[in-house]
Amino acid sequence: MNVIECATIPEMQHARLDAWRTILSLHAGVVGQVEAALAEAGLPPLGWYDVLWALYEAPQRRLRMSEVADALTISRSTFSRLADRLAREGLIRIDRAPDDGRSRHAVLTAGGTRMLRRMWPVYERELDAAFPQLSAVDAKRLVELLR
Amino acid sequence: MNVIECATIPEMQHARLDAWRTILSLHAGVVGQVEAALAEAGLPPLGWYDVLWALYEAPQRRLRMSEVADALTISRSTFSRLADRLAREGLIRIDRAPDDGRSRHAVLTAGGTRMLRRMWPVYERELDAAFPQLSAVDAKRLVELLR
DNA sequence: GAAGATTGAACCGTCAATCTTG
DNA sequence: CAAGATTGACGGTTCAATCTTC
Numbered sequence: 001m002n003v004i005e006c007a008t009i010p011e012m013q014h015a016r017l018d019a020w021r022t023i024l025s026l027h028a029g030v031v032g033q034v035e036a037a038l039a040e041a042g043l044p045p046l047g048w049y050d051v052l053w054a055l056y057e058a059p060q061r062r063l064r065m066s067e068v069a070d071a072l073t074i075s076r077s078t079f080s081r082l083a084d085r086l087a088r089e090g091l092i093r094i095d096r097a098p099d100d101g102r103s104r105h106a107v108l109t110a111g112g113t114r115m116l117r118r119m120w121p122v123y124e125r126e127l128d129a130a131f132p133q134l135s136a137v138d139a140k141r142l143v144e145l146l147r
Numbered sequence: 148m149n150v151i152e153c154a155t156i157p158e159m160q161h162a163r164l165d166a167w168r169t170i171l172s173l174h175a176g177v178v179g180q181v182e183a184a185l186a187e188a189g190l191p192p193l194g195w196y197d198v199l200w201a202l203y204e205a206p207q208r209r210l211r212m213s214e215v216a217d218a219l220t221i222s223r224s225t226f227s228r229l230a231d232r233l234a235r236e237g238l239i240r241i242d243r244a245p246d247d248g249r250s251r252h253a254v255l256t257a258g259g260t261r262m263l264r265r266m267w268p269v270y271e272r273e274l275d276a277a278f279p280q281l282s283a284v285d286a287k288r289l290v291e292l293l294r
Numbered sequence: 295g296a297a298g299a300t301t302g303a304a305c306c307g308t309c310a311a312t313c314t315t316g
Numbered sequence: 317c318a319a320g321a322t323t324g325a326c327g328g329t330t331c332a333a334t335c336t337t338c
Contacts, residue, residue, distance in 0.1 A: 013271075015286035016278055020177070022290045027174045028220040030167075065321065073175040078307050080322055102315045102320045124160075131163055138292050139162035143169045145281070145289050194328095212299065225329055227300055232328095249298045249337045 026130075034126045041122050044089075044115070047072075049123065051079075051086060052116045055108035062107040064097065091115050173277075181273045188269050191236075191262070194219075196270065198226075198233060199263045202255035209254040211244065238262050 035046055054071050055061050063071070069079040083106055086092045091112035097103035134142075182193055201218050202208055210218070216226040230253055233239045238259035244250035281289075 015283040015290075016274065016281055019281070019286040019289045020274055020278075022293050023170060023174060026293055027170060032220055066319095073179055075308060076321065077309080077323080081306075084322095097320095100316075100320080104321070127163060127167055131166070134163055134166070134292070136162040139166040142166045142289070142292050143162075145285050145292075146169050146173055213297095222330060223299065224301080224331080228328075231300095244298095247298080247338075251299070 030126065030130045033130065034123055037122050037126050038119065043119050043122060046123075047082065048086060048091070049116070049119050051082065051106070052091060052108060052112050052119075055092065055106060056113065056116055060107075061113075062095075062105045065094075065104050065106060068106055086112070177273065177277045180277065181270055184269050184273050185266065190266050190269060193270075194229065195233060195238070196263070196266050198229065198253070199238060199255060199259050199266075202239065202253060203260065203263055207254075209242075209252045212241075212251050212253060215253055233259070 031046065038045060038049075050072050051068060054068055055063060065079060065083065066076055068083075069076045072079065074082075083092060083094060086106075087094050089111075090109060093107045093109055095105045095107055097105055131139075178193065185192060185196075197219050198215060201215055202210060212226060212230065213223055215230075216223045219226065221229075230239060230241060233253075234241055236258075237256060240254045240256055242252045242254055244252050278286075
């Protein structure tokens, strides 16, 4: 993030830049803390949580492979391999889609739900530590500003 | 991000969670757009920009290897290899530290500064597109909320 | 022996090519 | 041929082991 020619950049640019830099550093910091806490607890990485949570939210606890990839902003091939790992641990199942033979569904298993319940408290604790002073009102204002 | 037992989570938790989710999705979206725009323009990835910018900001345009790694929240070994690539392209130089023989300095070259000037406009354009309506006042409020 | 940094081996992510089904 | 998904090959990231200097 930068202003190579400071004098030529109007104030709005600087303020936005500052906001983006803050978001970047906050993001890196919190994600780093959460990853460390999960590893410390002998739990899988954050990426696994994201998959389990996406399926938990979905109707029938299932989504098409490409829907999960899009939801997580990762490529289809990346999710294909990630899903293999999760399936090998019994946290999800990969089924053929009943209506379209080309498509597969990633399905959350009971073991996957249990893992979600084990990971969430660790995640939550780090979020609480990261935003100790943020009130509900401030949090809502934040969401409004960012959307 | 999750509330497995919705009813038991107080409102503050939910609002914070919502804020964090918003930050996550904003981050993924903007970073994705910037990476795509850089690749489109035949420029190096965002990680290279971060290195060049960190050095540009530093006194004497130089930092110890581990200082760069810490600043970017990546491991020392990752930066060691990343620095090799940048040095191979002539964007940085790696010097022995004058005072401590164990330490090395990553030093921004003239070519590195030129690359920074080529990458920044592309980056900036994507930031403008990402925050079209965020005023300077809002941006400042945002930074206050997050710190 | 401790601190700064780099390397070997294994793992993860992506692109392009491929396979399968519509 | 088009759409959904997986695989091979390649490059990037990490941990642990190593090397060098204090």
